[in-house]
Amino acid sequence: MNIYYLDIDMSRLSIGIPELSLRQLKAALYVADEKSVTRAAESLNRSQTAVTKALSDLEATLGVKLFDRTFAGMVPTVYGEALTNRVKQAEEEFCKAGVEYEKHKVGCRPFRAIPIFSMEISHKRLAAFVALFETHDINATASLLNITKAAVYNSIRQIEELLDLTLFEREAMGVIPTNFCTILARHVKLAFYQIRHAIEDIASLEGVTKGQVVIGTLPYTRTFLTPRAINSLLDKHPQLDVETVEGPYSGMETALRSGDVDFIVGAIRDDGDSPEIATIKLFEDQLAIIARKDHPLAHKKDLKMQDLQHAQWVLPSKQTPSRQLFEETLKRHGMEIPEHAVQTSSLSMVRGLLLGSDRIALLSEHQIHYDKMFDVLDVLPVQLENTFRPIGVTMRAHTQPSPAAKLFLMHLKQAALEISR
16 A cells, blocks of 8 residues: 655655545445445445445455444444544544635535545545645645646646635745645645554554654753653664654644644643643653853852853743743843843754853753763753743644554653653
């Protein structure tokens, strides 16, 4: 079975699109719900022969038996249950997109009559749509999917005609998604997320855990916690693929909500009452002031915060929890906020700045674990009281993780437990 993998830059995260017929998957779901090919065919407005062939072709593609014929009717096997549970969630995403469509286009026909929302459209057309949404470029989309530009144009034109909406605005440098295009892409990607992981669920039932886990990493966890969890995971499951994504939290949260990443690991943000996001707190960690090993302040006795008033700082951006805690600490000590600090989230940049100057930085001691081990950087002897931050993992609240993601989460929790002892 082929999966289209779109490997774009940081802002265009990878997404796999399984080469599975949506019509066949829908047939399997209806047979599981109705426990009868006859009743499923009636509900789908297809012939029994067509539904039977759809199941046969799907079983051949997946290489497993999905249903048992019994006196009680068509009963899903464990593989059938694993598949249809995911397909049900995929169908819900298409329906959510349909609801949004009806809100967006007043007076339109019912969304269930439109093939995009009823899973009656070719997955290849949706693959072209998602690829163009990610790349904003017809040529890049054609190259990624190994199809012609004409095929891309045809797919987009058909989808736009079905919706009676423009999805992409043409500009000199490429195409720009419309507002509804962005909404539709999010739900389509989440639907394919479920279908993609259905394949991994079936493999897991065969005793083979495979697939990919995509981890969004915030600065705190990139040096020690996340690498430790990944190494532990791959020591036991070397067949898994792991991808990490670095960037600002806002971008990774968008990717999380669209199914482009499985987790965000780092300092926990307050997402309010968002029903789509769930967070697990792993431990709390305190901020520290970091400098090179031979810094003039490294051996100063009775070092106090006020001694750092005129220091040259390297700080995280103003939108981060760490920066907010730092500024609150300065205010408590009656100190002014540095006017010209270097702002960066890159540890390699911080390291270069500290080693080549007398600058000091705001980090966690865990972030310089290896620098401290090799006597490169160290913690200055000044206490930053009330600067504890919750460190945790953020995920989608109502999505079942893939087998690979579940394993990573288990190893992440174990690594966090070892670090916090």
